[in-house]
Amino acid sequence: MEIDIQKKVLEVNDTEADSNRKYFKDKNVFVLNMMSSPGSGKTEILCRTLAKLMPGVRVGVVVGDICTTNDADRLEVTGAKVTQINTDQFGGDCHLAAHLIIASAKQLGCEDLDLLIVENIGNLVCPAEFDIGEDTKVVVLSVTEGEDKPLKYPLMFRVADVAILNKIDLLPYLDFDAKLVVDNMKQVHPHLPVFEMSAKTEEGFESWIEWVKIKVFEKTGK
Amino acid sequence: MHEMGIAQQLVQIALDAIPQDIENPKVEKLNLRIGKLASVVEHSLTFCFEIITKDTPLETARLDIEVVPVRVHCKSCDNEWEVTGPVFKCPFCENGEVELLTGREIEITSLELTE
Numbered sequence: 001m002e003i004d005i006q007k008k009v010l011e012v013n014d015t016e017a018d019s020n021r022k023y024f025k026d027k028n029v030f031v032l033n034m035m036s037s038p039g040s041g042k043t044e045i046l047c048r049t050l051a052k053l054m055p056g057v058r059v060g061v062v063v064g065d066i067c068t069t070n071d072a073d074r075l076e077v078t079g080a081k082v083t084q085i086n087t088d089q090f091g092g093d094c095h096l097a098a099h100l101i102i103a104s105a106k107q108l109g110c111e112d113l114d115l116l117i118v119e120n121i122g123n124l125v126c127p128a129e130f131d132i133g134e135d136t137k138v139v140v141l142s143v144t145e146g147e148d149k150p151l152k153y154p155l156m157f158r159v160a161d162v163a164i165l166n167k168i169d170l171l172p173y174l175d176f177d178a179k180l181v182v183d184n185m186k187q188v189h190p191h192l193p194v195f196e197m198s199a200k201t202e203e204g205f206e207s208w209i210e211w212v213k214i215k216v217f218e219k220t221g222k
Numbered sequence: 223m224h225e226m227g228i229a230q231q232l233v234q235i236a237l238d239a240i241p242q243d244i245e246n247p248k249v250e251k252l253n254l255r256i257g258k259l260a261s262v263v264e265h266s267l268t269f270c271f272e273i274i275t276k277d278t279p280l281e282t283a284r285l286d287i288e289v290v291p292v293r294v295h296c297k298s299c300d301n302e303w304e305v306t307g308p309v310f311k312c313p314f315c316e317n318g319e320v321e322l323l324t325g326r327e328i329e330i331t332s333l334e335l336t337e
Binding site: 001002003004005006007008009010012093094095097125126128129130150151152154155158186187188189190191 | 224227228231232235236239240241254259260261307308309310311317318319320322326327328329330331332333334335337
């Protein structure tokens with residue numbers, strides 16, 4: 001006997017993500033999901049970004065890692081409201097799911113925020129699959145990772161709304177073709193905006209900051 | 223890497239779909255549709271599924287997976303085609319305003335019970 005089902009397996013997460021999106025709309029907060037492989041410099045980008053945005057833009061951060069509060073400790077120094085999600089002590093999930101985000105957002109309190117940034121778990125595969133109710137997905141790639149990463153992980157670069165190519169201060173010391181990596185990103189996602197920058201030296205940082213401010217304003221009017 | 227979570231969802235959906243009035247149900251097959259662009263590794267999913275279905279009505283069930291190709295549509299020239307590599311640029315008009323039609327599915331379509 002065959003029983004018809006016709007269901008999306010990730011329907012539970014998708015429903016929760018839609019509910020998150022409604023919650024963030026009600027709270028009038030713009031939500032940005034930052035994804036990358038481990039070590040691309042997400043936390044350093046965020047530390048510098050928070051320093052430049054605050055106090056004009058009120059920012060909260062949800063940080064996901066399998067283990068440790070190292071990232072949250074670094075981000076708290078900026079004065080932003082930060083909460084850390086550890087998916088497990090050793091091992092655990094490879095991505096943040098929608099239900100974890102809403103619990104953390106409520107713990108942070110979104111009432112006095114203009115921008116909520118989710119620093120996802122370092123992984124170029126799984127976080128691309130899971131909607132968390134964000135407004136915009138940002139993928140970070142650093143110049144030490146190889147030019148072909150966008151071709152190897154196409155889903156991540158397909159779902160991203162914007163990309164950051166980080167650590168460009170290292171280019172003089174590497175055999176890395178920055179034009180090729182951007183070309184590869186555009187093979188996967190032809191109109192993908194790419195910010196080429198260095199969080200360390202803040203070269204190319206201003207256009208990223210301006211972009212964030214515009215996106216926050218477009219949604220919240222703040 | 224998240225195949226265990228997907229397997230758990232699969233089991234939940236399948237168990238909920240079995241009519242309650244059937245005594246000692248045994249599922250023979252679960253029919254799935256998984257897009258080529260979905261981040262699911264078939265043998266990992268099968269492995270996880272086998273582990274968590276022990277001592278359940280799904281214990282002997284096998285996963286029958288229909289692989290859904292990646293098809294895209296170009297909003298600029300209305301062309302539709304199947305993408306077989308990581309390149310999504312429209313081969314006809316060279317524009318990039320492409321939208322994904324299929325390829326990200328992770329769906330359970332039906333289950334088959336042993337008579």
